[in-house]
Amino acid sequence: xxxxxxxxxxxxxxxxxxxAVRDADGMELAAAVDQGDGLDALTAAEVVVDFTHPGVVxxxxxxxxxxxxxxVVGTTGFDAARLDSVRSWLEEGTGNVLIAPNFGIGAVLxxxxxxxxxxxxxxxxxxxxxxxxxxxAPSGTARRTAELIAAARAEAGAAPFxxxxxxxxxxxxxxxxEGVRVHAVRMSGAVAHQEVILGGHGELFTLRHDxxxxxxxxxxxxxxxxxxxxxxDRLTIGIESLLGL
Ligand SMILES: NC(=O)C1=CN([C@@H]2O[C@H](COP(=O)(O)OP(=O)(O)OC[C@H]3O[C@@H](n4cnc5c(N)ncnc54)[C@H](OP(=O)(O)O)[C@@H]3O)[C@@H](O)[C@H]2O)C=CC1
Ligand SMILES: O=C(O)C1=N[C@H](C(=O)O)C[C@H](O)C1
Numbered sequence: 001x002x003x004x005x006x007x008x009x010x011x012x013x014x015x016x017x018x019x020a021v022r023d024a025d026g027m028e029l030a031a032a033v034d035q036g037d038g039l040d041a042l043t044a045a046e047v048v049v050d051f052t053h054p055g056v057v058x059x060x061x062x063x064x065x066x067x068x069x070x071x072v073v074g075t076t077g078f079d080a081a082r083l084d085s086v087r088s089w090l091e092e093g094t095g096n097v098l099i100a101p102n103f104g105i106g107a108v109l110x111x112x113x114x115x116x117x118x119x120x121x122x123x124x125x126x127x128x129x130x131x132x133x134x135x136x137a138p139s140g141t142a143r144r145t146a147e148l149i150a151a152a153r154a155e156a157g158a159a160p161f162x163x164x165x166x167x168x169x170x171x172x173x174x175x176x177x178e179g180v181r182v183h184a185v186r187m188s189g190a191v192a193h194q195e196v197i198l199g200g201h202g203e204l205f206t207l208r209h210d211x212x213x214x215x216x217x218x219x220x221x222x223x224x225x226x227x228x229x230x231x232x233d234r235l236t237i238g239i240e241s242l243l244g245l
Contacts (some may be wrong), residue, residue, distance in 0.1 A: 001027065002027045002046055002225060003028050003030055003045050003047070004021045004027055004030060004035065004045055004046070004047050004049060004225055005030055005032075005033065005041070005042040005044065005045030005048040005227070006018050006031070006032050006051075006153050007033050007042070007050040007051070007052055007060055007217075008033075008034060008053075009032035009033055009177075009214045010032075010034040010035075011034070011051055012051075012076060012214055014032075014034070014049075014052075016217070017049050017218070017219060017221055018060055018221055019218075020218040020221060021101075021157075021222075021225070023123075023146070024225075026063075026078045026220050026226075027112055027145070027225065027226075030044040030045045031044050031045050031145075039060070039063050041127070042063075042064070042067075042069065042152045043069075045069055046069065046070060046072050046229070047070045047071070047072060047225050048060075048064050048070070049068050049071075049074070049221060049225060050064075050071060050073045050074065050075050052075050053075065053135060054076055054077025054136050055077075055135075055224070057073060057075040057077065058082060058085065061073060061089075061097065062089055063084060064095065064097075064218030065086075065089040065093035066089060066111050067095075067136040068093060068094040068095045069213040070095045070096050070097070070098075070228045071095065071098070071222045071228075072098050072100075072221065072225055072228050073089065073098065073099040074100060076136050076141075076143075077140065078099055079158075083237070086235055087149055087234075087235055088098070089101055090235055096229060096234055096236070097235050097236070098229075098231065098234075098237075098239070099228075099236070099237055099238075100220070100237070100239050101139075101140030101141045101144040101216075101238070102140070102141040102192075102217075103239060104143070104192075104216050104217050104220060105210070105219060105220060105243070106209045106210050106211075107141055107192075107194070107211065108212070108220070108238065109209075110145070110146055110194065110196065110207050110209040110210055111144060112197075113207055114145050114160060114196040115151075115206055116147040116151045116156070116209070117198055117205065118148075118157035119152055119155075119158045120198075120200065121198035121199055121205065122159070122161065122201075123162065123176075123197075123199040124161070124196065124198045124199075125150050125174070125180070125196075126138075126142050126146055126180060126181070126182045126183070126194065126195070126197075127179075127182075127183045127194070127197065128141065128142040128183070128192075128193065128194045128195075129158070129184075129186075129187050129190045129193040129194070129197040130184070130185070130187070130190055131186070131190050131191060132187065134186065137175075137184040137186070138174075138175055138177070138182045138183075139140035139192070139194070142177075142182045143177055144238070145181070145194065146194060147178055149180050149196075150177070150178035150179055150180050151178075155197065160179070161179070161181075166227075190197075191210075192210075193208070193209065193211070193213050195207065195208045224239055226244065227242050
């Protein structure tokens with residue numbers, strides 16, 4: 001039995017993770033912790049799953065590493081500086097960390113297809129749409145997608161994107177993530193959606209993914225909980241390697 005602790009257990013994702021862990025073979029919900037509860041109950045867990053808030057996730061993660069508890073992190077807001085901090089903590093502590101901006105299988109495939117397609121088109125932009133209660137913009141998935149697109153284009157020696165804009169209202173061209181434009185829509189009725197639009201000579205190619213509910217993330221979360229202890233690296237980004245991608 002893998003003993004699992006959930007951080008952010010009363011939140012939209014955390015509550016779903018508690019259900020998924022209870023339903024999963026070979027797993028037991030050892031602790032369900034939310035705002036104001038204190039972290040001590042998590043010492044009963046071998047793996048902690050964090051779906052909290054970008055503002056608190058670093059403290060949570062540092063605590064897990066210090067206590068030698070494996071961590072599966074879905075909370076967003078990770079940039080290169082934050083990942084460097086996690087790597088430095090891992091030099092001292094025990095336990096593995098897996099951080100994934102998206103646990104949806106389709107979303108992971110969309111990111112990989114975008115990476116593959118990006119060097120073949122003159123223009124590539126990312127448009128994400130989320131529920132209006134989301135704290136961060138652009139989404140972690142959109143940031144990661146843009147980083148993958150930028151890396152693939154740099155490796156292929158692709159030209160900069162054509163864009164003659166010389167006057168624009170603030171934000172009209174979206175955020176610049178390593179040179180890739182990322183547009184964030186916040187919309188009642190939405191859950192989590194993303195389009196990657198690629199344009200070339202007389203053609204447009206659109207990759208689209210829609211998360212219709214939060215249950216859709218659970219197969220990826222459960223897989224990560226099962227695998228995190230045995231991963232070859234102390235820090236793993238994304239569930240691609242667990243899916244054989
Ligand atoms: N990787 C992925 O596949 C996915 C990632 N996410 C990400 O997960 C995160 C959470 O999203 P969501 O579930 O919608 O957010 P919610 O706001 O619904 O849930 C977050 C929960 O964490 C609680 N919380 C806040 N601070 C702490 C703390 N210090 N210790 C313990 N609990 C705390 C909140 O309490 P309170 O409300 O009182 O502040 C709340 O109950 C976001 O970063 C989101 O982007 C979401 C979906 C999928
Ligand atoms: O806040 C959300 O809801 C989601 N957050 C993640 C992100 O920022 O990419 C994953 C998914 O898009 C849902």
